[in-house]
Amino acid sequence: MPTILGQNQYGKAENRVVKITRDGATHHIKDLNVSVALSGDMDEVHYSGSNANVLPTDTTKNTVFAFAKEYGIESAEQFGIHLARHFVTSQEPIHQARIRIEEYSWERIETSDANSKFIGADEVKHSFVRKGQETRLTQITYDGEKWEVVSGLKDLVVMNSTNSEFWGYVKDKYTTLQEAYDRILATQVSSRWRFNWTDDEQKMPNWEKSYEQTRKHMLQAFAETYSLSLQQTLYQMGARIINNRSEIDEVRFSLPNKHHFLVDLEPFGLKNDNEVYFAADRPYGLIEATILRDGCEARIPVDMTNL
Numbered sequence: 001m002p003t004i005l006g007q008n009q010y011g012k013a014e015n016r017v018v019k020i021t022r023d024g025a026t027h028h029i030k031d032l033n034v035s036v037a038l039s040g041d042m043d044e045v046h047y048s049g050s051n052a053n054v055l056p057t058d059t060t061k062n063t064v065f066a067f068a069k070e071y072g073i074e075s076a077e078q079f080g081i082h083l084a085r086h087f088v089t090s091q092e093p094i095h096q097a098r099i100r101i102e103e104y105s106w107e108r109i110e111t112s113d114a115n116s117k118f119i120g121a122d123e124v125k126h127s128f129v130r131k132g133q134e135t136r137l138t139q140i141t142y143d144g145e146k147w148e149v150v151s152g153l154k155d156l157v158v159m160n161s162t163n164s165e166f167w168g169y170v171k172d173k174y175t176t177l178q179e180a181y182d183r184i185l186a187t188q189v190s191s192r193w194r195f196n197w198t199d200d201e202q203k204m205p206n207w208e209k210s211y212e213q214t215r216k217h218m219l220q221a222f223a224e225t226y227s228l229s230l231q232q233t234l235y236q237m238g239a240r241i242i243n244n245r246s247e248i249d250e251v252r253f254s255l256p257n258k259h260h261f262l263v264d265l266e267p268f269g270l271k272n273d274n275e276v277y278f279a280a281d282r283p284y285g286l287i288e289a290t291i292l293r294d295g296c297e298a299r300i301p302v303d304m305t306n307l
């Protein structure tokens with residue numbers, strides 16, 4: 001045969017599952033976008049069209065919804081682990097499952113004082129507003145023996161309105177950038193972190209707490225670093241996570257530098273005293289790096305946008 005089949009995988013992508021847990025009148029929402037990718041003994045379906053080893057993608061979709069009911073959704077990671085284990089252990093031809101999940105968070109809507117007296121509560125227990133902030137992400141990979149859990153977030157937009165400088169850089173004949181001693185530093189954080197948990201038998205991290213704490217350390221490092229470059233801030237954000245979260249060995253960031261340029265107001269006879277900026281959307285500097293626990297291997301792909 002002049003051709004052979006290379007890497008392949010299949011499954012149902014972007015299953016949008018919303019699970020409401022009703023604790024009396026108080027409701028809880030988990031809102032996920034779950035993508036299933038399976039691989040294993042799939043040569044024949046490609047070569048001859050025999051579907052004997054193929055669990056339909058439609059079944060993988062149904063499994064996502066059935067598991068939401070049967071096991072609930074404690075965390076995206078826990079849910080993904082359940083699914084990955086199910087596909088690999090219940091189907092002989094399937095050797096690896098990769099589950100990717102995006103999670104959208106919802107916040108309770110606070111009620112007005114007058115109404116809370118009326119309903120006897122501080123907040124409505126079943127009304128939510130979707131958080132305009134980040135999307136939480138996770139990817140679970142299971143080959144029947146070892147687990148790899150990489151979680152993260154995207155679209156977390158942050159800004160420091162001072163405590164950022166950029167100067168002392170290389171200047172060649174094309175350099176026009178003015179040195180900045182007090183600039184805005186803003187970025188839209190995309191980050192992935194790899195857990196060192198690999199084995200079913202060991203104790204699993206508390207996924208919900210781990211996410212909250214990792215996000216907190218990341219944001220605190222952004223706020224508390226007096227920045228001489230976005231690269232330095234990035235490193236501090238990653239180092240803070242590695243130093244405080246023993247369950248994480250590797251963190252990767254992709255940080256667009258959302259440039260804010262001072263507007264020249266001289267033509268209008270006005271002085272711009274670091275007050276009025278043009279927020280450019282493109283082009284943007286793109287600063288990317290991995291921060292590792294000393295002695296650990298880098299496994300998060302350099303181009304992590306699809307992860």
Ligand SMILES: O=c1[nH]c(=O)c2[nH]c(=O)[nH]c2[nH]1
Nearest residue numbers: 166177228229230231257285
């Ligand atoms: O924080 C920065 N890092 C750079 O590498 C860079 N390059 C640039 O033009 N502005 C900035 N800012």
